[in-house]
Amino acid sequence: MEKVIESFRTSFEALYLDIIDLMPNLLVSLFVLVVGIVIIRSLKSVVVNRLVSRSKDPVGARFLADILIFIFFIILVFIIFRTLGLSALTQTIIGAAGITTFIIGFALKDIGENFLAGIVMIFDRPFEMGDLIEIEGRIGRVIRISIRETTIKTVDGKDVYIPNSDIIKKHFINYTIDDQLRESFDISISNSNDIRQVIEIIYEVVAAVPHLLKTQKPTVTIKNFEGGTVQLSITYWYSLLGAQRRNALLKNEVMLAVIEKMKEDSIGFPNDVQDINIFKKD
Template sequence: MDDTPLSLVTGVHEALINYWNIFVQSLPRIGFALTILIASYFIAAYISATIRKRFVNADHDPLFVRFLSKTTKGVLIIVGIILAMQAMGLSGIAQGLLAGAGLSAFIFGFAFKDIAENFLGGLILAFNRPFSLDDTIQIREFTGHVKALNFRTTHIKTFDEKDVFLPNSIVVKEPLINFTRDGQIRLDFVVGIAYEDDITEAISVICRTIEPIATVILEKKPFTVVEELATSTVNLRTYFWANTMDYKKGVLQMKSEVIMKVKEVLVEKGFSLPSDIQEIKWYDPTKPFPIDILNTKDDYPNLR
């Protein structure tokens, strides 16, 4: 009688018993490793929360604090995983992972070059801090409020309610304009008056009109200069400063209000705001000039 099936069953049974014994013997290590993992998670969460509270109160830069807390939490969790593997007797695997991490970084560095570049860009932005949360910035053609700094992208909310996620490498490399860092910006506009008008009086009227509206920052008061003697107007350029903490209201709406008020006051004071004069030259005086002049309704009875 063939006893092969019986020996196979016996072998499987003995193997299961051996695996079970090994598992039971490893329970303390597994429990210790799980304890390390749980402890590392809660320690990382606690340190991350502590960084947020203390750093926000210290320098009032939520953007930097969020990025730093996320990075710290991720690093501590990775350290906890490595310690847990060593506690389970998998130190060789842990060392292999660490060694492989360096090799993988070299091998996959070319494939994931953009990801690594954006992550390093995020670190540079977090520590260099060219902007803070809710600052109004401009990068390329995008202008809006900074909403978040992530590991890979910078989140910008534009004025037309678009969510733009710019790679951190672009934010680091491209010229960046921060409109709200100093809380002020200089604005200007041009208005043209007639040659017959008094330029000195017009400048005085414009400055007196702007001062109650525009935000006067320190000693930077509005002023107006003659910019150009154009074909039909004397162009006056007016400079004034505005508060940029609320860019949409403090800059865009204020500029519109200032221009409307200046136009209204100049017209009220009797200043002319002429349009451009078009000059037509006729180089052959021997030929009649082809033009019709509308004089009366009798010439054009259908015109009402």
């Protein structure tokens, strides 16, 4: 037992002496780390502002700025290694595995995967800044694209951070790639009406609603008929017009215009029929 305690004491003393010997380098390295982070953060704002202001492609410019800042951080790590007296280790890492392998290993697998996915997105461009997209049920405007993640602002004002690898791997919907969206709703009328005339009336009403796309004509089709009623399906196209959410108010406007015109022309609606079963109790 005494030998174990003595061995532990000797190891602890050796470790303590090593830390004392390394303390000056540790303090210098800590100072270099703090100063380096402050400088890199200051450079980041300058680089981003200059690249974005001078570039015709703000997304690509911001992505390039993120890559430059990432490289600055790697250089800072190498400087700290040298300050700690680990320059030989740094050369061994670079010579054995290569700088690219070291960066990806340093950034961990997920960060490296998101980084590569971000590069693919910059060249492929599945969406642009301000586009309305949906991924896994989350709908929002793209407000930022970085080397690791894409940020969207949802219709209820929340910022959602989506890893770039998820966007590459999973299905997503871009509602504004051509800024043409289709909406539809159904309405039931009595079959005692002149159905052809009703269809023509609804078509004219919907076509006259402001803010609808004139390049895509609305449609009014018979969806179903049974029990003395005819169900019509009305479809129209619209643009988001720069709105921050899908325009539900526009649908209200279209539906109100249709129902008001139908009431004005005394178009009959089906009565609410309920089946009542009467059982005789013995």
